[in-house]
Amino acid sequence: TWANVPQGPPDAILGITEAFKADPNSEKINLGVGAYRDDKGKPYVLPSVLSAEKKIIEAKLNKEYAGITGVPEFTKAAALLAYGPNSAAIKEDRVAITQSISGTGALRIGGAFLERFYPGAKTIYIPNPSWANHSAVFKDSGLKVEQYSYYDEDTIGLDFDGMISDIKGMPEGSIILLHACAHNPTGVDPTQDQWRAISKAVKEGGHYPFFDMAYQGFASGDTDRDAFALRHFIEEGHTPCLAQSFAKNMGLYGERVGAFSLVTSTPEEKKKVDSQIKIIVRPLYSNPPIHGARIASEVLNNPALNKQWLGEVKGMADRIIEMRALLKKNLEDLGSKKQWNHITDQIGMFAYTGLTAEQMEKLAKDTSVYATKDGRISVAGITSGNVKRLAESIYKITG
Numbered sequence: 001t002w003a004n005v006p007q008g009p010p011d012a013i014l015g016i017t018e019a020f021k022a023d024p025n026s027e028k029i030n031l032g033v034g035a036y037r038d039d040k041g042k043p044y045v046l047p048s049v050l051s052a053e054k055k056i057i058e059a060k061l062n063k064e065y066a067g068i069t070g071v072p073e074f075t076k077a078a079a080l081l082a083y084g085p086n087s088a089a090i091k092e093d094r095v096a097i098t099q100s101i102s103g104t105g106a107l108r109i110g111g112a113f114l115e116r117f118y119p120g121a122k123t124i125y126i127p128n129p130s131w132a133n134h135s136a137v138f139k140d141s142g143l144k145v146e147q148y149s150y151y152d153e154d155t156i157g158l159d160f161d162g163m164i165s166d167i168k169g170m171p172e173g174s175i176i177l178l179h180a181c182a183h184n185p186t187g188v189d190p191t192q193d194q195w196r197a198i199s200k201a202v203k204e205g206g207h208y209p210f211f212d213m214a215y216q217g218f219a220s221g222d223t224d225r226d227a228f229a230l231r232h233f234i235e236e237g238h239t240p241c242l243a244q245s246f247a248k249n250m251g252l253y254g255e256r257v258g259a260f261s262l263v264t265s266t267p268e269e270k271k272k273v274d275s276q277i278k279i280i281v282r283p284l285y286s287n288p289p290i291h292g293a294r295i296a297s298e299v300l301n302n303p304a305l306n307k308q309w310l311g312e313v314k315g316m317a318d319r320i321i322e323m324r325a326l327l328k329k330n331l332e333d334l335g336s337k338k339q340w341n342h343i344t345d346q347i348g349m350f351a352y353t354g355l356t357a358e359q360m361e362k363l364a365k366d367t368s369v370y371a372t373k374d375g376r377i378s379v380a381g382i383t384s385g386n387v388k389r390l391a392e393s394i395y396k397i398t399g
């Protein structure tokens with residue numbers, strides 16, 4: 001029956017972990033998937049998350065189903081974290097929100113909602129490059145996917161002029177996906193002034209902004225600062241939708257905690273949108289898992305734990321910044337003639353090295369350093385113990 005099923009390729013990101021696991025080299029380094037590691041290279045469960053989980057277990061809560069849109073204390077707090085305590089949209093009850101299976105699930109619900117109800121052309125423009133899964137998520141939601149300029153190969157920075165010109169060139173009313181902060185894979189974010197100009201261009205084109213905020217807190221170490229773009233767009237009169245993930249900033253990866261929300265113009269609109277989100281979610285997975293959402297809710301709603309968590313997020317962001325500087329220094333100490341400023345200029349979990357697909361393949365084959373083919377490395381996988389070997393490996397290949 002299944003003889004005609006073609007063999008599919010391994011996943012661009014998660015496939016790297018498989019290749020890494022299969023390598024017997026004890027010195028191997030995995031910089032593929034974006035998952036935070038401590039300086040010993042071990043997965044990190046945030047102490048605030050552990051405390052929250054302990055409280056939840058001790059409370060011996062029941063395991064009844066959540067509603068279709070999830071744990072309300074969680075979604076309420078998630079919206080506040082993203083839109084801010086002074087958000088008029090929240091105060092006026094204009095934000096529809098549902099819990100989701102982390103950021104990917106949020107994007108998928110958003111894609112499905114736009115496919116059903118967005119009044120304009122159902123084309124979403126994503127940056128070139130973008131997270132390897134964006135295109136698949138939106139195509140599977142029934143949207144047409146196009147790209148806009150984002151990255152400048154020559155400067156290994158933002159192609160701001162190209163981005164603005166592409167936004168201006170999109171058919172009126174297009175949907176545009178924006179990485180709210182810590183752009184994945186490039187680590188290149190617009191400045192606040194550039195965001196202001198982007199907001200203006202999006203508005204002039206009558207386009208609809210869809211924010212993906214998978215790294216709130218990870219870019220600057222400050223969750224408010226990282227939400228600047230989203231909040232600025234709303235102040236400027238946009239009514240965006242938003243995918244949120246708590247995988248990275250709470251280290252809740254496998255718990256799959258996220259939220260999809262949509263800013264509407266009136267509480268009546270919100271109610272209608274909410275009803276349709278339920279109709280989308282119910283046949284997909286009925287209702288979301290509760291454990292991770294309860295943890296996130298406790299971390300967000302308990303003032304002491306919240307304060308502790310914000311410190312831990314900053315700690316993760318700071319360690320990454322330190323590793324960027326160390327990698328650059330090690331490359332320079334080796335005598336590399338190349339410019340590595342971009343490693344420290346870029347922010348968030350990833351560095352876009354500028355290495356080609358062939359060089360990345362060589363890096364894996366010859367030195368057991370694993371990362372995605374596009375030249376992205378997860379800086380969160382670098383430690384003070386492996387940075388020297390990593391720099392030597394990169395130097396060997398790039399000179």
Ligand code: LMR
Nearest residue numbers: 013032033034035131184
């Ligand atoms: C990544 O980009 O590595 C992460 O977002 C993990 C994933 O699911 O791809």
